[in-house]
Amino acid sequence: MGVHGLTSYVEGNQQFFTDLKLRNSHLVIDGCSxxxxxxxxxxxxxxxxxxxxAFALLVRRFFTALSSCGISAFVVLDGGMDESDKKFKTLRERAQSKINEAHTLSLGYHGSVLPLLTREVFRQVLGELGxxxxxxxxxxxxxxxxxxHHWSCPVLTSDSDFYIFDLCAGYLPMKFFEWENVCGMASQRYxxxxxxxxxxxxxxxxxxNKQLLPLFAVITGNDYTQAKTTEMFFSRVDLPMVPRRRGSPSNPRIEGFLxxxxxxxxxxxxxxxxLAILGSRQKASLRKQLTAGIKDYQLPQTSSLAQFFSNPQLRTRDFLRLPAALMPQPDWLLKQITSGSLPPLVLDVLVLRRAFLIAQVENSRLPSSHEAxxxxxxxxxxxxxQTGRGVSEQARSSNAQCFVEEYDRLVLNLRRTPVEVQPPAVGHPQxxxxxxxxxxxxxxxxVLLRTMGVMDHVLQLVEPHxxxxxxxxxxxxxSSTPKPSPSLLQGVLLGVVYGELCRRLASPGDPLHTCPSTTLVCQRLDQLRSSSSQRRSIDLRVAHSLSQWQSCLWVGVYLNQLLGFPLHEPRCPWLFSGTLLHGLESVLKGGHQAESFLAGAPVAMQLYSTLLGAVQGFGLRDHSAVQRGRGRRQRGTPGRGRRSGRRGGVSSAGDLSNRFWQLNCESDD
Known part of the structure; x- marks a missing residue:
């Protein structure tokens, strides 16, 4: 939620805080914050x-610091939108704000937009760390x-609502949590x-009386309070004068109201x-609204989440309050949701048939990258x-229509678009x-491969992850419009190769862990990142196309999760580095050959060749392209054939790209 203006007021007055040396304690963490x-x-x-x-390494460092001080972290993530929809206006305003900020960043100015896969990277790193x-x-x-409250331990977050909740062990604002400054020796670290x-x-x-604070929050204004109620009250109430104090920020409205x-x-x-000051004719309705807001801050004696953390095998419906739309849903689905293995998007679609698509930095004059x-x-x-009927022919011919409301960018405005729900192309009763x-x-x-337009044999030589x-x-x-350039395809695949090599170098048990040639390749590629001096100038063609790739990966990961991981979950931290890919595109477009960056490392060269050959794999309906591909393979083209895979030969990036364009998705176009 958040109480308007409260964070800056409280954090600017240090007398409200006490110093703490945190160690050997439970700590509940607001994961999104x-x-x-x-x-x-x-x-x-x-x-x-x-x-x-780089973000994954940062997350690892954070939790390593906590562990070194004996701090047991328990992370709680936000789910979907509230079924009451009382925050819908706020969500629309935030979505519009992020569209504007993404546009500002695209012009080379300052803005604040969280990259699309940040949440998935965070979740995966926490899974790896246990x-x-x-x-x-x-x-x-x-x-x-x-x-x-149940555990009598502190909370770490950046949400001003925690200045209202009555927590005996207190609230630790992230601004004052010096996790990079671990102090003390051995068991006394804090x-x-x-x-x-x-x-x-x-x-x-x-x-x-501290029980007055929830009323203070509701009247001051949070995400659920109507702005007109707040403004009406403060225009009518006679607040005490607030003396100015040197060195302490003042907020006359907040301090005067307190x-x-x-x-x-x-x-x-x-x-x-x-209520008397507001003097509304609809006093009963206003009383109900304010009372409901106050109850949002009144904590129970026990926590349902405590049951989950002590016994993760509990059924979700046994420890969390479910909205009506989720009551009939199967236990396996609810378990995947609470474990974080399914995203908030699933909840929003099931509960409200709505999806907010996250703004990215792209060319705002082109259609949204999420169209891809x-x-x-x-x-x-x-x-x-379409549960129970979405897989039958009868359903395909039914006149009954089902839509999901998508909210996405149209130029620089937030637009609502109804998207008709379609059953999967594969028909099966289960x-x-x-x-x-x-x-x-x-x-x-x-189901997944048909959705992606890929035939299974294309993946035979590729590592499962x-x-x-x-x-x-x-x-x-x-699916992208305009089509990505050959150099951008090469750059994306080089980025995957780079990530895979770095991952293996960071794994002590891996044969490449101490391989000098692999280290040299990673260093060579790392030097191509866009430097800080270049970062104010953005190639919007590249940014837009890479945003399309991220959008495809984003929902591709979600589809794989929903289907119960028929493909291995990819290691998202190692798949994409924006500064590297922009730098790679610049040098590849300038005429450098992709293989030149991998020279001296046969493993890297083979991986790049395999990936490029697989990406050139043919769509489900392109039978003529398959025949042409067979002819090329007989003339020594590396890629899908077992013989070429054993030899490990690599054609030039230019040759491979030219062949790709001849085969490129003719039926879809």
Missing amino acids: LYFRLYFTSGLDQARGGDYD VPLVQCISEADFEIASLA IPARRFTVNRFCSHFNHM RWLSAFKSPVEALEEV SLNIRKTIYGLLL LSLNTLDQAAVNVRRE LHLPVCVTHFWMC
């Missing part, structure tokens, strides 16, 4: 699609506060922090006075909403959502 803050305060790229490899994580059904603030408690805060306002409230003994008495991934999203919507987890792997794999990136890249080449 954490990954936003880590990304935005680290100087990582935003304008070129993000540097996920950090306990739960995803809520909707907004997580109340569940986070309830868990910290992280310096500053702690806020409601008791200390209220003592500065004539020891006011002083005014401190005169009341109980929240009931204060609420009656507020529309057919993947349609398959996701079909699997989610593709009903209720039994999807029981469908054979080959059936679920066929790279199957999905290959499918996504093929789909991207077919």
Whole structure:
């Protein structure tokens, strides 16, 4: 939620805080606040699609610091939109704001846009580290506060609502959490922090009743309060004068209102006075609205999430309150949602039949980059909403229509577009959502490959964890408008090679861990990143095309998750680095050969050849291209044939790209 103006007021008055040396403690972490803050305060790229490899290392460092101090972290993520829709206006305003900021970044100015795959990278790193994580059904603030209250441990977040929740162990604002400054020796290591408690805060306002703070939050204005109610109250109330204090930021409205409230003994008495000041003819309706807002801050004695963390095998419906739309959903689906293995998009579609598509930095004069991934999203919507009938021929011919409202960019405006739900192309009785987890792997794999337009034999020579990136890249080449250039395709695949080599170099048990030639290749590629001096100038053609690729990967990962991982989940931190790909595109477009960057490392050269050959794999309907491909393979083309795979030969990037354009998705065009 968030109380308007409260963070800047409280954080600007240090007397509200006490110093804390945090160690040997549980810590409940607001996961969304954490990954936003880590990304935005680290100087990582935003304008070129993000540097996920650097972000993953940052997340690892953060949790390593906590572990070194004996701090047990429990991460809670936001889920989907609230079924009451009371925050819908706020969500639209934020989406429009991000469109504007993405456009500002595209022009080379400052802005703040979280790269598209940040949440997935964060989730995957936590999984690798074994950090306990739960995803809520909707907004997580109340569940986070309830868990910290139940465990009597502090909360780490950046949300001003936690200045209202009464937590005995307090709230640790991320701004004052010095995780990069671990102090002390051995078992006495600690992280310096500053702690806020409601008791200390209220003592500065004539020891006011802390139960008055929820009314303060609701009237001051949060994401659920109507702005006209707030403005009407403050235009009519006579607040005490606030003295100016040197060195302390002042907010006369907030401080004056707190002083005014401190005169009341109980929240009931204060609420009656507020209603009298508002003087609304609809007093009963307003009382109900304000009372509901106050209840959002009243914590229960026990937390449902505590049950989940102590026993992750519990059924979701046994420990979380579910909206009506989720009550009939199968247990396997709810379990995947709460574990974070399915995204908030799934919840939004199931509960509200709505999807907000995340703004990216792209060419705002062209259609949104998310148009490239529309057919993947349609398959996701079909699997989610056409349960029990979406796989039959009868359903295909039915007049009954189902739509998902998508909110996306049109030029620089947020636009609502109804997207008709389509059943998956593969017909099978177990593709009903209720039994999807029981469908054979080959059936679920066929749904995914058909959606991507890829035939199974194309993936034979590719490592399993790279199957999905290959499918996504093929789909991207077919569905994007304008078509990606040959040099950009080479750059994307070189980026995957770079990530794969770096991943293996970072794995002590891997044969490449101490390989000098592999290290040299990674260093050579790393030097091609766009430098900080170049970053104000953005090639919008490249940015737009790479945003299309990310959009395809984003929903491709989600489709794979929904289908129960018929393909291995790709390691997202190693797949995309925006500064590297922009730098690579620049030198490749200038005439450099892709192979020149891999010279001296046969493993890297073979991987690049295999990926490029696989991406050139033919679509489901392009039979004539298959025949042409067979002829080329007989003339020594490397790629799909077993013989060429054993030899490891590599043709020039130019030759491979020219062949790609001859075969490029003729039927789809």
